[in-house]
Amino acid sequence: AQSVTQLDSHVSVSEGTPVLLRCNYSSSYSPSLFWYVQHPNKGLQLLLKYTSAATLVKGINGFEAEFKKSETSFHLTKPSAHMSDAAEYFCVVSHGGSQGNLIFGKGTKLSVKP
Amino acid sequence: NAGVTQTPKFQVLKTGQSMTLQCAQDMNHNSMYWYRQDPGMGLRLIYYSASEGTTDKGEVPNGYNVSRLNKREFSLRLESAAPSQTSVYFCASSGRPPSGSRETQYFGPGTRLLVL
Numbered sequence: 001a002q003s004v005t006q007l008d009s010h011v012s013v014s015e016g017t018p019v020l021l022r023c024n025y026s027s028s029y030s031p032s033l034f035w036y037v038q039h040p041n042k043g044l045q046l047l048l049k050y051t052s053a054a055t056l057v058k059g060i061n062g063f064e065a066e067f068k069k070s071e072t073s074f075h076l077t078k079p080s081a082h083m084s085d086a087a088e089y090f091c092v093v094s095h096g097g098s099q100g101n102l103i104f105g106k107g108t109k110l111s112v113k114p
Numbered sequence: 115n116a117g118v119t120q121t122p123k124f125q126v127l128k129t130g131q132s133m134t135l136q137c138a139q140d141m142n143h144n145s146m147y148w149y150r151q152d153p154g155m156g157l158r159l160i161y162y163s164a165s166e167g168t169t170d171k172g173e174v175p176n177g178y179n180v181s182r183l184n185k186r187e188f189s190l191r192l193e194s195a196a197p198s199q200t201s202v203y204f205c206a207s208s209g210r211p212p213s214g215s216r217e218t219q220y221f222g223p224g225t226r227l228l229v230l
Contacts, residue, residue, distance in 0.1 A: 009154070034218070043118075043204060043223040044157075090156060094217075102219060104156035 002027045004093050006105035014113045019063075019078040021108045023091035026072060033074045034092040035065055038107075044090065050074060061085070086112045116140055118222035120205050126228045127195045135190040135225050137205030145208045146188035147172075147219065148180060150201040157204065163188055195229045202226050 007022040025031060035047040048059025055067045061084075065076045074091060091105040121136045139146065144165045149157040149172075159172030163182040177199060179191045188207075192199060203225045208217040 044221040046218060049218060106154055106156045
């Protein structure tokens with residue numbers, strides 16, 4: 001069975017400091033992994049995705065994530081937080097092309113202090 | 115391209131009323147999905163449609179029906195709304211990209227539903 005665990009429900013950082021949002025997954029298959037971002041009262045926007053190519057994935061807005069199979073992790077990072085990064089972030093796992101098979105984490109709310 | 119569009123954006127219903135949430139995509143995607151989002155729960159799949167004319171249940175289908183009207187449109191119907199269906203509803207679509215890599219789902223802006 002597949003599952004996704006986002007280890008922090010809320011992360012608070014100061015503007016200009018690094019961001020780390022943690023995600024662990026379990027999957028019996030070779031997974032695809034995604035990070036989506038949701039700004040307040042908005043829909044979900046794809047931030048980046050891993051699909052078994054390079055293990056370090058670069059996304060939009062300076063975010064990146066590293067797939068570590070040995071640790072079953074896919075943590076999201078950014079070197080320097082910006083106020084506009086304040087949002088909720090979802091780690092998502094998919095095990096292939098069959099339909100309706102996205103498993104969402106419960107989300108991590110990122111706050112950025114001036 | 116508008117991507118995935120949803121109507122209405124907001125809706126208030128009384129218990130027992132019915133309504134249909136509309137979703138359309140202009141990306142020529144085969145697959146479409148309906149999710150609900152509740153605080154602390156992430157997104158949970160209600161129904162999905164792998165192609166025009168087919169629909170399948172997701173994790174939380176009870177109290178809902180869907181209709182894949184054509185390739186572009188996928189509607190979600192609440193026949194008799196209950197307060198437990200107060201939520202934010204997201205529609206998504208996906209299609210295999212030309213590169214052959216795995217599908218990515220693209221989401222609409224959501225419909226906020228309050229059932230009193």
